[in-house]
Amino acid sequence: MRCPFCGNGDTQVKDSRPTEDSAAIRRRRFCxxxxxxxxxxxxxxxxDLVIVKKDGQRSAFDRDKLARSIRIACRKRPVDEDSIERIVNGIQRRLESSGDTEINSKAVGELVMEGLRGLDPVAYVRFASVYRNFREAKDFEDFVETLGGSAD
Structure with a gap:
């Protein structure tokens, strides 16, 4: 593994252990x-997963982009990084095990909404407002009403 600081190609693994959900191996390295x-x-x-966007454009699935969008929705909310990682891991696992290599971006958005709904209601509404392209306050009111809450 190449060192991200100096580019040296000879680094050493100092510690290796599975992540909390055992979806990955975490390695501490030393240069x-x-x-x-x-x-x-x-x-x-x-x-290899390919995301098909609304306009038909195709791009490689980017796990980091998915995590970033969830982090933005959860910003300044009492949501820890492990919870976000669990959602991302779950979404990636579901996409990879679906059998399809081309995934509609709408399906990814729905999986994110499903994960956020159970995690934090404010993050869920934030993500929905961008994902569903809310244009005015009425859009928020209508959406919040579907949650069983009151907009008043």
Missing amino acids: PACNSRFTTFERVQLR
């Missing part, structure tokens, strides 16, 4: 050239 430490994660990738 003897610059004395830096960094962490890598090793995950099983069952197949």
Whole structure:
């Protein structure tokens, strides 16, 4: 593994253990050239996934982009990083085990909403507002009413 700080190709693994949900291996590494430490994660990738967007454009599934969008929805909410990782791992696992290599972006969005709904209602509404393209306050009111809450 190449050191992200100095580019040295000879780094050492100092510690290796499974993540909390056992979906990945976390490795602490050390670079003897610059004395830096960094962490890598090793995950099983069952197949290469391609996301098909609304306009038909195709792009490779980006796990980091998925995690980033969930983090944005959860910003300033009492949601820990492990919960976000569990949602991302679950979504990725479901997509990979679906049998399809091309996944509609709408399906990914629905899986994110499903995960956020059980995690944090505010993050759920935040994500929905972008995903469903809310344009005015009435859109929020209508959506919140579907949750069983009151907009008043």
